[in-house]
Amino acid sequence: MIDDDRPVLDDHLHLDPDNNRGIDAVRDFVRVGGTHMLVVNKPSWHLGVEADAGEDFRPVFERTLEIVEAASAELPGRAWPVLGVHPGLISRLVDERGYAPAEARKIMRGGIDVAVEYVESGDALALKSGRPHYEVDDDVWAASNAVMRRAFERGAELDCAVQLHAESSEDLTEVAEWAEDAGLPAHRVVKHYASGRLKGPVPSVICDKDELERAAERGEPFLMETDYIDDPNRPGAVLGPKTVPRRVAWLLEDGYDEAVRNAHVETPERVYGIDTESTLETV
Numbered sequence: 001m002i003d004d005d006r007p008v009l010d011d012h013l014h015l016d017p018d019n020n021r022g023i024d025a026v027r028d029f030v031r032v033g034g035t036h037m038l039v040v041n042k043p044s045w046h047l048g049v050e051a052d053a054g055e056d057f058r059p060v061f062e063r064t065l066e067i068v069e070a071a072s073a074e075l076p077g078r079a080w081p082v083l084g085v086h087p088g089l090i091s092r093l094v095d096e097r098g099y100a101p102a103e104a105r106k107i108m109r110g111g112i113d114v115a116v117e118y119v120e121s122g123d124a125l126a127l128k129s130g131r132p133h134y135e136v137d138d139d140v141w142a143a144s145n146a147v148m149r150r151a152f153e154r155g156a157e158l159d160c161a162v163q164l165h166a167e168s169s170e171d172l173t174e175v176a177e178w179a180e181d182a183g184l185p186a187h188r189v190v191k192h193y194a195s196g197r198l199k200g201p202v203p204s205v206i207c208d209k210d211e212l213e214r215a216a217e218r219g220e221p222f223l224m225e226t227d228y229i230d231d232p233n234r235p236g237a238v239l240g241p242k243t244v245p246r247r248v249a250w251l252l253e254d255g256y257d258e259a260v261r262n263a264h265v266e267t268p269e270r271v272y273g274i275d276t277e278s279t280l281e282t283v
């Protein structure tokens, strides 16, 4: 079991109290030692929102802020929202809704710009962007990269982190260089669902034991996540909400105290500027 005064952060998960477990999943997380979480808005179309303009994302973001507030009320630490546009939206816009890649790019950049407003006002912590993790046509790939680079530019202006959804790779140094070119330091770029050895962005390591061990052994900054999607129709698709605290307990048993501090205190501070210790109420 984990001490009460130890921060345990899940760096990327989704909550859907309107349709699924929602805040019950937060209670499960807390019960086994979880304290903080970054809640990423669900892909817009999962919530029945068919975006034709950036403004269409606003209700998705607003709902995420409410969910984060409800989650924070249950946590001994707190939750923060990460807002943005899921890169898979481009395929939906182009293949299913008949938009040209350039039009899709515009809609998605518009969504990023609306997310930026929430970061600017202090209501959201970071932006979410990226590119498809699957093969796409060249023009769709180019449009996706353009959206991602727009997120880097806006992140640089705001001095906020950008979480990426991208192809599985152990080397995304080129993408980190694009961020640097836009003025956003590479250490403020996080790849979600990452492997433990990723080069370039900071890996938000999916809670696979082997990958966590690789990240812990490497000693570089890393984060831990479940990508819990709170969707009962896809039970095996991702890890449950208890997984990060359980893996923290497992790492501590194996003597990886330094790595646990790295992933739950030092790296969150370095990447997002959040203090998981002073925001933790200890009883």
Ligand SMILES: [Zn+2]
Pocket (backbone or CB within 6 Å): 012, 013, 014, 040, 227
């Ligand atoms: Zn996710």
